[in-house]
Amino acid sequence: MSLLIKNGRVITATDDYVADVFIVGEKIAAIGAGLPVKADEEIDATGMLIFPGGIDPHVHLEMPFMGTYSSDTHETGTRAALFGGTTTVIDFVLQTQGRSLHEALGEWNKRAHNTTFGDYSFHMAVTDFNETTRKEIKEMIEEEGITSFKTFMAYKGALMIDDRQMIGLMEEVKKQGGLVTVHATNGDMIDYLVQKNREEGNLSPLYHYLSQPEVTEAEASERFIDMLDYTGCPGYIVHMTCEGALNAVRNATKRNQHLFVETCIQYLLLDASLYEKNFEGAKWVMSPPLREKKDQKALWSGINQGLVNVVATDHCPFMWEQKKMGEKDFSKIPNGHPAIENRMELLYSEGVAAGKITLNKFVEVACTNPAKIFGMFPRKGTVAPGSDADIVIFDPNKKHKLSAKTHHMNVDYSGYEGWEVTGKVKSVLLRGKVAVDNDECKIEKGYGQFVKREKVSGKI
Numbered sequence: 001m002s003l004l005i006k007n008g009r010v011i012t013a014t015d016d017y018v019a020d021v022f023i024v025g026e027k028i029a030a031i032g033a034g035l036p037v038k039a040d041e042e043i044d045a046t047g048m049l050i051f052p053g054g055i056d057p058h059v060h061l062e063m064p065f066m067g068t069y070s071s072d073t074h075e076t077g078t079r080a081a082l083f084g085g086t087t088t089v090i091d092f093v094l095q096t097q098g099r100s101l102h103e104a105l106g107e108w109n110k111r112a113h114n115t116t117f118g119d120y121s122f123h124m125a126v127t128d129f130n131e132t133t134r135k136e137i138k139e140m141i142e143e144e145g146i147t148s149f150k151t152f153m154a155y156k157g158a159l160m161i162d163d164r165q166m167i168g169l170m171e172e173v174k175k176q177g178g179l180v181t182v183h184a185t186n187g188d189m190i191d192y193l194v195q196k197n198r199e200e201g202n203l204s205p206l207y208h209y210l211s212q213p214e215v216t217e218a219e220a221s222e223r224f225i226d227m228l229d230y231t232g233c234p235g236y237i238v239h240m241t242c243e244g245a246l247n248a249v250r251n252a253t254k255r256n257q258h259l260f261v262e263t264c265i266q267y268l269l270l271d272a273s274l275y276e277k278n279f280e281g282a283k284w285v286m287s288p289p290l291r292e293k294k295d296q297k298a299l300w301s302g303i304n305q306g307l308v309n310v311v312a313t314d315h316c317p318f319m320w321e322q323k324k325m326g327e328k329d330f331s332k333i334p335n336g337h338p339a340i341e342n343r344m345e346l347l348y349s350e351g352v353a354a355g356k357i358t359l360n361k362f363v364e365v366a367c368t369n370p371a372k373i374f375g376m377f378p379r380k381g382t383v384a385p386g387s388d389a390d391i392v393i394f395d396p397n398k399k400h401k402l403s404a405k406t407h408h409m410n411v412d413y414s415g416y417e418g419w420e421v422t423g424k425v426k427s428v429l430l431r432g433k434v435a436v437d438n439d440e441c442k443i444e445k446g447y448g449q450f451v452k453r454e455k456v457s458g459k460i
């Protein structure tokens with residue numbers, strides 16, 4: 001089966017030109033102006049942008065968390081992702097404390113195998129680092145193609161590891177050719193502030209925000225970066241939200257550290273004033289919380305300065321009934337926010353169309369860098385001969401509104417209800433197949449494949 005996408009404006013992290021893209025089977029076979037080829041099917045992409053399928057390296061699908069499960073499964077989440085131009089996601093396997101990494105992987109494999117629409121991979125979240133876990137790191141990397149290991153410096157008593165375990169894990173991961181990723185906030189400080197607010201009867205969503213001040217993130221980020229420097233392990237800080245944490249990264253650049261930084265679309269666009277809406281603020285209860293306008297500015301600058309490498313989502317949706325578990329106590333509101341479907345269009349609209357970042361930067365942070373950092377490049381993350389034909393055909397001028405009434409995520413509200421965005425996904429190809437076309441899904445559940453990843457170099 002072959003397909004010719006004619007006359008689109010091809011955007012990669014470095015290039016911008018009008019050409020035809022010729023696809024044979026699952027791969028891109030050739031790119032050039034007026035390609036003299038005959039294909040089984042043709043798509044006219046005149047006036048459209050052609051960019052690589054988005055890669056969201058931070059999603060939680062059917063995640064057991066805070067006494068419930070995130071409401072998008074691997075099936076519904078990867079399908080919604082495709083509608084929004086994201087063709088590959090990286091979900092998190094969570095080790096249960098006292099159990100092995102293999103046991104956890106077995107559970108997640110059962111959930112994702114033959115159920116996904118889009119391609120996917122896993123990070124392994126290490127919540128209990130001990131001698132058994134140490135031995136499993138090499139097997140995860142070499143046999144399973146899972147090369148990134150997530151750690152939590154917060155969620156005390158559930159997911160958090162201490163600095164002793166962190167150093168041990170970094171040493172082992174470095175030795176085996178992987179990457180340590182981190183939720184970098186100070187778990188003990190947050191625990192203290194949460195308890196204090198509860199005792200004082202401060203129970204509304206606003207106190208979720210006030211229990212995680214900027215210093216809790218800046219301190220943990222700096223500590224993580226120092227431990228990385230000491231061990232020489234490559235690292236990646238997930239969902240960075242604030243100026244204080246970014247300043248710690250700036251210092252690391254002076255030491256030429258192998259450090260990558262991710263922010264999420266919500267931290268670029270939304271701010272903490274949303275927590276003043278009484279219980280409606282629960283829609284944006286996530287950790288870390290939304291911050292201030294000055295932090296948004298710092299993050300956009302960080303993207304342009306190359307300090308922030310990736311824009312992801314931390315997609316972790318909960319139905320409104322689930323959010324209501326914390327109606328009387330903010331600390332019981334399941335943490336998380338839906339965005340897997342909205343990331344690419346929001347970043348294009350508020351980033352590129354609004355003049356904050358270039359088209360090339362958009363592709364770099366949403367597609368290419370996640371592929372490079374996590375060992376999937378050049379198979380994923382670019383439009384080039386030999387790469388998987390994961391392609392978005394995008395109408396840059398079409399305006400539309402985001403709403404829970406029209407989105408495909410399995411969640412009954414939108415964090416962006418009524419937002420008008422410029423630019424819309426028209427069609428999406430996944431490994432050569434049209435997966436979405438004009439708001440219709442064209443593939444079946446189970447088409448998505450697990451992506452085994454390469455060892456990481458710590459450089460991009």
Ligand code: DUC
Nearest residue numbers: 183286287316335336
């Ligand atoms: N933060 C969230 O808001 N949800 C899932 C996990 C996390 O770290």
Ligand code: ZN
Nearest residue numbers: 183239287288
């Ligand atoms: Zn986190």
Ligand code: ZN
Nearest residue numbers: 058060314316
């Ligand atoms: Zn997360």
